[in-house]
Every structure is written in structure tokens, then in C-alpha cells.
Amino acid sequence: MTLSPAAVAFIIVFAVVVCLTLAFQFSIAIPWFKAFMSGAPVSVLDVLAMRLRRINVASVVAAMVAAKQGGISVSCAEAQQASLQGVDLRKITLAAIEAKKRGLNMSFSELVDAELQGQLAEKLKA
Numbered sequence: 001m002t003l004s005p006a007a008v009a010f011i012i013v014f015a016v017v018v019c020l021t022l023a024f025q026f027s028i029a030i031p032w033f034k035a036f037m038s039g040a041p042v043s044v045l046d047v048l049a050m051r052l053r054r055i056n057v058a059s060v061v062a063a064m065v066a067a068k069q070g071g072i073s074v075s076c077a078e079a080q081q082a083s084l085q086g087v088d089l090r091k092i093t094l095a096a097i098e099a100k101k102r103g104l105n106m107s108f109s110e111l112v113d114a115e116l117q118g119q120l121a122e123k124l125k126a
Helices: 003-040 044-053 057-069 076-085 089-102 109-115 122-125
Strands: none
Touching: 003 044, 003 057, 044 057, 044 076, 057 076, 057 089, 076 089, 076 109, 089 109, 089 122, 109 122
């Protein structure tokens, strides 16, 4: 029993669609769903844009979730910018939460700048 060329073409197209659907699910939908369930403001387009820019989506989403849970207001753009600058997002997010607990009035971007200058610990001691 041989398959017609149309049937073979249909099977190939179907396999490609299934592969693309799985790739979408793992690379875009899962990080977005994690952020959505935690209440972090990350959209599907943000996740897609991060993938296209080759930003570590998992670290940005984890930082956004931690910031949300810690009561810190951090935009997705700020977290992406910090990631592109090469700082440790987890460290900066925890520093922002600690600064808030201590009553220090520091923005996320100020902490990123302090980390880039190697002065994060000094900023938090103030």
C-alpha cells in the first residue's frame, strides 16, 4: 500500500504544525503562564520579544515574579534592560526587596547602576 503524494504532503505539513505548536508551548506559553499565574506584568509579546532578542526569559520571568511577591514595582522593560546590561537579575531583585524592607528609597534602575559600578553593597548599607 503506497501513499499518494497529496497524503505524504499532508502528513509532512501536519508534522511541521505539531512541531511548531510544541515549540511555541515550551518557549513562549510556559514562561508567560508562570508570570500570569503570579500576577507579574509580562505579556506574550514580551516573552516573544525576549526570545527574539536572545534574552534569558526564565531569569526575567523569575525576577518579575520575585519582585511582584516582594511588593516591588518593576516593569518588564526594566528587567529586560538590566538583563541586557549583564547584571544578575536575581541579585538585583533581592536587593530591591531588601531596600524596601529597610525603608531605603531606591529604584530598580538605581540598584542596577550601583551593581554595574560595583557599589551595590555600599548602597544597601546606607
